[in-house]
Amino acid sequence: MRKKHVLAKSLRFFFLSLYLLAAVVPLFWIFITSVKPSTEVYTYPLIYWPRHFTFENYKFLFLFANFLQYFKNSLFVSVVSSLIAMVFATLSGYVMARYKFKFKGTLIVFLFFAQMIPAYLIMIPLFKMFSDLGLINNLWGLMIVYVNIAVSFSTIMARGFFSRIPRSLEEAALMDGCSRVGAIFRITIPLSLPGLAAIFSFSFVNTWNELFTAALFLSSNSKMTVPVALYSFISKAGIQWNVMSAGLIVALLPTILVFAIAQRYIIAGLTQGAVKE
Amino acid sequence: MPSSSKQVGLKLKRFIFCMLLPTFAIILVLTYYPTIEGTILAFKDYSVFNFQNIHFVGFDNFKTIFEDPEFAIAAWNTIWWIAFSVTLQLLLGFALALLMRKPFKGRGLYAGIVFYPWALSGFAIGILWSWLLNGQFGLINDILIKMHILNHGINFLANPKYAFISVIAVNVWYGIPFFAIMILAALQSIPDSLYESAEIDGAGSIMKFFHITIPYIKPTLVSTVLLRIIWVMNFPDIIYGMTRGGPAGTTNILATYMINIVYFESDYSKASAVGLVIISALTLYTLFYLRLTSSYEMGEL
Numbered sequence: 268m269r270k271k272h273v274l275a276k277s278l279r280f281f282f283l284s285l286y287l288l289a290a291v292v293p294l295f296w297i298f299i300t301s302v303k304p305s306t307e308v309y310t311y312p313l314i315y316w317p318r319h320f321t322f323e324n325y326k327f328l329f330l331f332a333n334f335l336q337y338f339k340n341s342l343f344v345s346v347v348s349s350l351i352a353m354v355f356a357t358l359s360g361y362v363m364a365r366y367k368f369k370f371k372g373t374l375i376v377f378l379f380f381a382q383m384i385p386a387y388l389i390m391i392p393l394f395k396m397f398s399d400l401g402l403i404n405n406l407w408g409l410m411i412v413y414v415n416i417a418v419s420f421s422t423i424m425a426r427g428f429f430s431r432i433p434r435s436l437e438e439a440a441l442m443d444g445c446s447r448v449g450a451i452f453r454i455t456i457p458l459s460l461p462g463l464a465a466i467f468s469f470s471f472v473n474t475w476n477e478l479f480t481a482a483l484f485l486s487s488n489s490k491m492t493v494p495v496a497l498y499s500f501i502s503k504a505g506i507q508w509n510v511m512s513a514g515l516i517v518a519l520l521p522t523i524l525v526f527a528i529a530q531r532y533i534i535a536g537l538t539q540g541a542v543k544e
Numbered sequence: 545m546p547s548s549s550k551q552v553g554l555k556l557k558r559f560i561f562c563m564l565l566p567t568f569a570i571i572l573v574l575t576y577y578p579t580i581e582g583t584i585l586a587f588k589d590y591s592v593f594n595f596q597n598i599h600f601v602g603f604d605n606f607k608t609i610f611e612d613p614e615f616a617i618a619a620w621n622t623i624w625w626i627a628f629s630v631t632l633q634l635l636l637g638f639a640l641a642l643l644m645r646k647p648f649k650g651r652g653l654y655a656g657i658v659f660y661p662w663a664l665s666g667f668a669i670g671i672l673w674s675w676l677l678n679g680q681f682g683l684i685n686d687i688l689i690k691m692h693i694l695n696h697g698i699n700f701l702a703n704p705k706y707a708f709i710s711v712i713a714v715n716v717w718y719g720i721p722f723f724a725i726m727i728l729a730a731l732q733s734i735p736d737s738l739y740e741s742a743e744i745d746g747a748g749s750i751m752k753f754f755h756i757t758i759p760y761i762k763p764t765l766v767s768t769v770l771l772r773i774i775w776v777m778n779f780p781d782i783i784y785g786m787t788r789g790g791p792a793g794t795t796n797i798l799a800t801y802m803i804n805i806v807y808f809e810s811d812y813s814k815a816s817a818v819g820l821v822i823i824s825a826l827t828l829y830t831l832f833y834l835r836l837t838s839s840y841e842m843g844e845l
Contacts (some may be wrong), residue, residue: 301727385778388822389579392578418567530659
């Protein structure tokens with residue numbers, strides 16, 4: 268019995284380690300490639316640990332390949348659109364969690380379907396609409412499209428968070444002489460801050476990663492977002508993989524950071540719907 | 545009194561309306577209107593060469609795509625792409641969740657590290673893996689050669705035989721954490737007392753697994769799989785980072801097939817026709833899904 272226990276334990280340890288390797292090695296390898304000079308990238312047998320650490324690739328990226336500009340563009344569209352979507356979702360999610368009204372069921376189905384329509388499927392009509400409005404190749408235009416990408420799922424999540432905050436807390440505040448809006452701001456919003464953080468992070472990640480609409484909408488180099496820049500890299504013949512790897516690290520880093528900070532809340536937000544209490 | 549309560553009712557209605565307006569206005573104008581507009585465009589001749597005189601052309605665009613052999617490949621590939629990706633993501637994600645169920649030292653950190661890929665850009669992950677699978681300098685080839693599984697490197701993504709397997713494998717790698725997260729949460733919600741009383745009745749591990757674990761988390765499994773199918777169908781990002789549908793359309797799914805028409809042929813109406821095929825499949829599937837789950841659960845998702 269004891270022997271069996273030890274065996275089970277070591278098997279478990281083995282598989283957990285194996286999966287850890289599978290998860291970590293790809294990203295690690297890209298990082299290693301990004302700090303190698305190209306002479307050590309294109310050589311066989313492969314060099315597993317760089318002999319000369321270098322930040323030349325990052326320097327090249329930011330000084331010559333205009334990556335700072337792309338980074339700023341991406342940051343602008345994702346942060347602004349996620350904030351706007353979060354505010355809209357807070358308003359509508361709150362009402363949908365607290366009040367009964369006509370057509371509420373219809374609106375929920377509406378949200379559900381909207382969330383299912385992926386960006387690439389509607390990018391052509393949006394392209395037509397935004398070119399008629401003169402908002403093509405314009406970061407504000409893209410930002411508006413991204414609010415739409417983020418807002419339906421944000422509302423679904425916000426409704427979930429608000430409905431888990433007991434109504435009685437707000438009513439108590441109302442009795443104590445708070446106004447309705449005062450009660451929302453003093454009681455409900457502070458209590459749902461983790462939820463709001465999750466909503467924001469989720470939208471940020473989705474908009475930061477969006478490629479297809481951006482690649483169609485943005486034509487001039489100075490307007491490109493990070494994914495579009497990566498796309499233009501791979502479209503060109505003869506990619507320098509050490510520079511490309513540095514670009515990938517720069518593209519992935521913000522989402523990794525956001526997740527390191529907010530993963531707990533995001534996972535709570537995601538799984539609460541799926542797990543029945 | 546009745547008139548003032550009516551006023552309160554009216555005021556509340558106005559309040560609700562104003563709160564809902566921004567969200568639903570933007571969804572209506574930027575999701576639903578374009579969906580309808582896209583449907584109409586599928587029957588017109590809108591392209592980068594024809595911005596001004598857009599006409600109805602009937603079913604011409606559909607004729608064009610149905611006669612294109614690459615469309616048939618993409619349609620079949622979509623089915624295989626979904627079937628293999630979701631099945632393997634589920635099985636491996638389930639296995640990972642089971643391994644992580646009982647607490648161990650550093651489990652929180654472990655979860656933080658192994659769960660990271662699911663939020664990363666699928667496109668960037670695709671590019672990343674195309675470097676790992678590189679025929680000459682790729683890490684995967686090097687490892688396989690060192691393990692004596694291969695004699696010489698394979699150019700995985702240039703070879704139609706391996707390219708589609710490769711994109712599915714990467715998609716599985718990418719999707720395991722999502723399943724593991726959902727299933728782990730469900731597993732942790734099973735009360736220990738259920739297992740304890742089963743043990744008293746003399747149930748073994750296999751009995752417990754099939755009679756307690758599976759039935760208890762079945763709702764999570766069903767809803768995660770059903771939603772994931774839609775998501776994977778509409779996930780061209782990894783393929784786009786790795787192969788862009790190539791070589792010769794062998795790794796296209798309908799999504800990448802459509803995007804390639806937009807980017808490389810700039811024939812927006814033809815692409816819209818493909819889009820309409822995708823939306824029809826999506827709608828049929830969603831209606832089927834909604835019949836399977838109650839509207840209460842749906843609102844919570």
